[in-house]
Amino acid sequence: VRVGRQQVPLASFFTFVLCGNFTTMGFEIKNSRRSDIVKMWGELANLLAKCPVIAKHSQFVLVPGPRDLTLGSADVLPRGRLPQALCSEMLKVVANCHLASNPARVCVCGQMLVIFREDLLLKMRRNCVIAPCEDETEDYNEHLVKTVVDGGHLFPLPMIEVTKALAALHLPVHVLMHAPAPRHAHCKQGSIYWKHDHALWLHPAPEVLVLADTRAQFSLTYGETVAFNPSNFTLDATWMVYRPGTREVEASSLDL
Template sequence: MGKLEIVLNNFESMEVVPSLFVFMGNFCSHPFNLSFPSFSSLRLQFGKLGQMIAAHPHLKDHSRFLFIPGPEDAGPSTALPRCALPKYLTEELQKYIPNAIFSSNPCRIKFYTQEIVFFRQDLLYRMRRSCLISPSTEETDDYFEHLVATIIHQSHLCPLPLMVQPIIWNYDHSLHLYPTPHTIVLADKSERKVFKDTRITCFNPGSFSSDSTLVTYRPCTQEVEFPAS
């Protein structure tokens, strides 16, 4: 968590701090399943994260903190949408950060008139793996742009076969992208990317744990910044 503390220190020194910090899983380096060795250890680590955030009073008082589970985090199943992280794991963190928000995956937030969708899934890899015909490179050879075009045209966050990605049908509407939101954050372990057109801004912040990458986003201008790692 040393790299994260450096990031928080930098924001703490700013006069105007971000309105929202979004943390997206996976929150553990090992897949969370029945053979997971230590639930209590992960709970303790969340508590330490809460202490770290609380040590930055300017951020604690003026920012909100949103936590979205990843595909290998704790939960009843791997079907989408994923429910929020279990309270047992997060209550230590909430003792230090009472206004922390633990949401489902995907998650939608409203910022004034804008709708922003967050989705944590290794979608680019899985879409390419399930692809029968390679996408045309006539207009672009950027796979991220092809991914964005696919989900926008399908109006669905995860247009994969059910045998590849199960979906809870009663909540399939949470994956719909109609009407098209203003911004989509497709959090993926692949390299960070951004795609913008007249209708939408879509970006992948990359993996902070692996590459120390993060993204700063300004909804008022729909500007995406890639701070130096």
């Protein structure tokens, strides 16, 4: 058994989770710009091809962001995966490349990791009616994690704006239950495919909750859940490493 483990490359134990937005173009792009996105993914694939052991043995999970071009409406949760046509070069080079939905769930060493790419803290603070009690903590990140985990839902925001917009268009509200909101009924918070609302549930609470946000990094433990935000890599070249064996989160960065 020991010899067999020694023959397995160390890279086979690595899982790389990349969260969008992957471009600054946004989802409302012209067909002429889609070739640019394909080219960008090709450049990343060429970079990974220079590390053949990682490209062959490691797991790569691509989670789309709020403004990525996906299979489905970008304004409705859960978001569909990235189109294979855009990431074709990545799929050729990386042996284990998974185009995930948003949110995504990954099971590692018997632990459930829930990954949600959304600027959730900003939206929660924008819709906050009663200021959170600061007697226990003044950390808004802890208030956010507590709200999400205790509520058992990744997106505890109201759908009032969408409902009003549908009413203004003289459309029945139940349309929202089965289809994405019309373009004129755009909601700043977002809307939900109610048939797939279970994808946003947190019952039971996961071992790891990744709230990928553009805000500053944080990591904390709430109950039995380890929660953290890797922040925006493009701003200061930072990311997070989770070690399932010890359930530790390590902040990492590059000196550019």
